[in-house]
Amino acid sequence: MRAMTYRGPYRIRVEDKERPRVEHPNDAIVRVTQAAICGSDLHLYHGMMPDTRVGTTFGHEFIGVVDEVGSSVQNLATGDRVMVPFNVFCGTCYFCARGLYGNCHNVNPNATAVGGIYGYSHTCGGYDGGQAEFVRVPFADVGPTKIPDWMADDDALMCTDALPTGYFGAQLGDITEGDVVVVFGAGPVGLFAAKSAWLMGAGRVIVVDHLDYRLEFAARFAHAETCNFGQVDDIVVHLKKLTDDLGADVVIDAVGAEADGNLLQHVTAAKLKLQGGSPIALNWAIDSARKAGTISVMGAYGPMFSAVKFGDAMNKGLTLRMNQCPVRRQWPRLFEHIRNDYLKPSEIVTHRIPLEDIAEGYHMFSAKLDGCIKPVVVPAEA
Numbered sequence: 001m002r003a004m005t006y007r008g009p010y011r012i013r014v015e016d017k018e019r020p021r022v023e024h025p026n027d028a029i030v031r032v033t034q035a036a037i038c039g040s041d042l043h044l045y046h047g048m049m050p051d052t053r054v055g056t057t058f059g060h061e062f063i064g065v066v067d068e069v070g071s072s073v074q075n076l077a078t079g080d081r082v083m084v085p086f087n088v089f090c091g092t093c094y095f096c097a098r099g100l101y102g103n104c105h106n107v108n109p110n111a112t113a114v115g116g117i118y119g120y121s122h123t124c125g126g127y128d129g130g131q132a133e134f135v136r137v138p139f140a141d142v143g144p145t146k147i148p149d150w151m152a153d154d155d156a157l158m159c160t161d162a163l164p165t166g167y168f169g170a171q172l173g174d175i176t177e178g179d180v181v182v183v184f185g186a187g188p189v190g191l192f193a194a195k196s197a198w199l200m201g202a203g204r205v206i207v208v209d210h211l212d213y214r215l216e217f218a219a220r221f222a223h224a225e226t227c228n229f230g231q232v233d234d235i236v237v238h239l240k241k242l243t244d245d246l247g248a249d250v251v252i253d254a255v256g257a258e259a260d261g262n263l264l265q266h267v268t269a270a271k272l273k274l275q276g277g278s279p280i281a282l283n284w285a286i287d288s289a290r291k292a293g294t295i296s297v298m299g300a301y302g303p304m305f306s307a308v309k310f311g312d313a314m315n316k317g318l319t320l321r322m323n324q325c326p327v328r329r330q331w332p333r334l335f336e337h338i339r340n341d342y343l344k345p346s347e348i349v350t351h352r353i354p355l356e357d358i359a360e361g362y363h364m365f366s367a368k369l370d371g372c373i374k375p376v377v378v379p380a381e382a
């Protein structure tokens, strides 16, 4: 089959690779019809993620058609049109029993902190991802679901990560009626978080980024106020002024470890990798939340940090909440919202790229060229 493969930081290509096989009775093999590139894939692409092995295939957002099932699979059959959550999870362990699918205890022998994620390095279990013609889906009775007949492919694809993660970000903010919600990052996750904040009763939603084309999109798509942090002296002071000098009730970090906005942090963390990334967006969140406010962290971070304003968070009495999104748990509510036209997630898709050209897709998304917000990758046979 044809598959995207990693060759080293900033180097990927499409190669012939052995088609995955059923390895366990509860595996399914899915023929991918669409995959997406996520902001998280950029951390891999930039060489930020430990144990990203040469030859592995990325891609944790994908939909497709079931091509083959193992002998114990009961919920899926060959020919089913399916969507697959980015988490690999067993469905029965202590954590899965509590709906914490991102924290499954049975799917990643390489680490105790993080669960299993398709196409996300051996640190996250070493599962090959869906930026390929075929992908092996373990625990096929547990993770994937048939795409409802009425749901469009693009909407289903956005339900495998970006939409549920944005929605989860807003949920973890414990938004109450009239709250001022600030979202750092106007990528797919931040855009969906901003949109979801309204569904949870927010009174104001302010999105912060430094890319004007994304902020313009946030204003249109999520009806948010926007702020370009590159055009104000001090983003924290600016946000305080916008919020009666108190700060925001809820702040959502949809940026993560590769944040811009502080050259020293960016160079020491993101480039020299002296700690698990740049905590600049997280520190802005801590500073711009009001005392006793809530911070919801969706942005991805490496394990070790020394420059986080943790004491300020403590003294302000902030509630910090965070996790990998338990995608499947979000589906019933999100399906309702999509069906009732409260959410139309496919609106953020800006590019459609043949699998053979995926290297250009990564470059464009990474360098934020051509107004790119969400690139979708399509295998030739799809």
Ligand SMILES: NC(=O)c1ccc[n+]([C@@H]2O[C@H](COP(=O)([O-])OP(=O)(O)OC[C@H]3O[C@@H](n4cnc5c(N)ncnc54)[C@H](O)[C@@H]3O)[C@@H](O)[C@H]2O)c1
Binding pocket: 038, 039, 040, 041, 042, 043, 161, 162, 165, 184, 185, 186, 187, 188, 189, 190, 208, 209, 210, 211, 214, 229, 254, 255, 256, 257, 258, 259, 260, 261, 280, 281, 297, 298, 299, 300, 323, 324, 325, 373
């Ligand atoms: N928790 C989860 O389950 C989960 C799931 C998906 C993605 N993520 C993470 O969420 C983050 C966002 O993903 P995405 O797909 O939207 O990525 P993206 O790269 O498209 O968007 C990130 C945005 O943040 C902006 N930005 C950079 N520095 C900033 C700063 N200091 N303040 C405000 N904005 C800043 C960038 O300009 C960009 O528009 C990534 O870290 C990704 O790994 C987490």
Ligand SMILES: [Zn+2]
Binding pocket: 038, 039, 040, 041, 060, 086, 161, 162
């Ligand atoms: Zn992702």
Ligand SMILES: [Zn+2]
Binding pocket: 089, 090, 091, 092, 093, 094, 095, 096, 097, 103, 104, 105, 106
């Ligand atoms: Zn589990």
